Amino acid sequence: MYKQTVRRRRAVLGLLVALSLILLTAYFGESAGGGLHALQRGVLQVLSPIQEGANRALKPFRDLAGWFGDTLHARDQRDKLRKQVRSLRTEAIGGQSAVRENVQLKGLLRLDRSASLTTYHPVSARVIGRSPTVWYQTLNIDRGSSSGVRVDQPVVDGDGLVGKVTSVTGGVAQVTLITDHTSGVSAKVADTGVNGIVQPAVGNPNDLLLDFVSAKNRVVKGEAIVTAGSRANKLESLFPPGIPIGSVTKVDAQEVNLFQRVHVTPYADLRTIDFVQVLTRPAGGG
Amino acid sequence: MSDSAQMTLRLAILGLVAVIVQIAAVSQVSIFGVSADLAPLVVMSVGLLAGSIPGALMGFGMGLLVDSALVETLGVSSLIYIAIGYGAGRLRELRDPAHTLTPIAVGAAATAVAGLGFSVIQFLLGVDAPVSWLLVRDILVTVAVNTIIALPVYSVVRRLLMPLLPDDPRRRRRRAYTTGGLSPISRA
Numbered sequence: 106m107y108k109q110t111v112r113r114r115r116a117v118l119g120l121l122v123a124l125s126l127i128l129l130t131a132y133f134g135e136s137a138g139g140g141l142h143a144l145q146r147g148v149l150q151v152l153s154p155i156q157e158g159a160n161r162a163l164k165p166f167r168d169l170a171g172w173f174g175d176t177l178h179a180r181d182q183r184d185k186l187r188k189q190v191r192s193l194r195t196e197a198i199g200g201q202s203a204v205r206e207n208v209q210l211k212g213l214l215r216l217d218r219s220a221s222l223t224t225y226h227p228v229s230a231r232v233i234g235r236s237p238t239v240w241y242q243t244l245n246i247d248r249g250s251s252s253g254v255r256v257d258q259p260v261v262d263g264d265g266l267v268g269k270v271t272s273v274t275g276g277v278a279q280v281t282l283i284t285d286h287t288s289g290v291s292a293k294v295a296d297t298g299v300n301g302i303v304q305p306a307v308g309n310p311n312d313l314l315l316d317f318v319s320a321k322n323r324v325v326k327g328e329a330i331v332t333a334g335s336r337a338n339k340l341e342s343l344f345p346p347g348i349p350i351g352s353v354t355k356v357d358a359q360e361v362n363l364f365q366r367v368h369v370t371p372y373a374d375l376r377t378i379d380f381v382q383v384l385t386r387p388a389g390g391g
Numbered sequence: 392m393s394d395s396a397q398m399t400l401r402l403a404i405l406g407l408v409a410v411i412v413q414i415a416a417v418s419q420v421s422i423f424g425v426s427a428d429l430a431p432l433v434v435m436s437v438g439l440l441a442g443s444i445p446g447a448l449m450g451f452g453m454g455l456l457v458d459s460a461l462v463e464t465l466g467v468s469s470l471i472y473i474a475i476g477y478g479a480g481r482l483r484e485l486r487d488p489a490h491t492l493t494p495i496a497v498g499a500a501a502t503a504v505a506g507l508g509f510s511v512i513q514f515l516l517g518v519d520a521p522v523s524w525l526l527v528r529d530i531l532v533t534v535a536v537n538t539i540i541a542l543p544v545y546s547v548v549r550r551l552l553m554p555l556l557p558d559d560p561r562r563r564r565r566r567a568y569t570t571g572g573l574s575p576i577s578r579a
Contacts, residue, residue: 124451
């Protein structure tokens, strides 16, 4: 009797582990249009209304829990922001004349293609789910293919770049954040135009790395990083140019390397986003 | 409805509700930069209360649901949660822990196993990104946060499953106390 119980227990364990490994291998090997992916999208489609309802119902509890954390950080942030306001005010006064010049030059050079994000037909969406692990930096949003959302479309919020759409069903889409380990965004330093690739530092959602920046180029703390948005005909970037990504916080000077690593703090607070915008069409696109 | 059918139904509802609450609420509350993870705690509680086979089955089902709801690599969470559910179940079967604080220790261990398990599997699957020490810090903070909520989660799971549990360690301990430490058989 005891032996039978042991055998049964081991058989169940072996079967479950084998099933998991088969699923993992099959899922990893198949394309995004494969059967398991389709099944997953089906489950997501079924769960999404429940998820959306729960998201709304549980918002007060979420806000209450978030309030404690926010209060702790509020004082520190207030002091930092006061300093920032003072320095930005000085910069803004100087910047106004630069903006006027910039508008005139753009008109002259016919660079109006890269105007505001409204030309990209943004679709607003509410965040209805979030991955709990540091390994998958993903969000689920309540807009899908029925709202014009497609895979690979850029996602932004009021502060800057958030990520891109990686999976879509009729009414829900999955957004992979710029802090996910699969993410890579071609970017440049706004002031100097120095190019690089923004990649995440896994495990720290508040740190991105601007890699492949030549050691010869000088990058300074506080500089803004924006999307480079290549406009070449064959390899057009997924992200439009000029979307703010973050600001430089630290530069690792590695004398022996050709490239330096620039640490960037994203402008968008990726842990607490409630609403995002999906840029559903390229500027001037049909 | 038979007891096993009722148990299956309750476990399925528990798993579904836990995953939805996790995704829609708990994951969106950041504590020191991380959020609590209910899934390993629920699976651990089921293992600790119902044994190794229900624990492993719950782990498999809940892992599948988490991976599907979040469109993540199917099978990764299942593999990790099976180990947690089975391990907690075996602990109950071999050691029969009856101390009130057992779920806290086992909850912390389950969360650590989940955090490390995810890391190992991600590396095996070929994550191509620099890993910072902050990853270790995040795992430790998640363990600390989950340790705090382990007992309430265990209590909720226990309350839900108690009517169907054949042999609950705490009830057994209470019975032993009220009978002067003697089992009903030896008294007779």
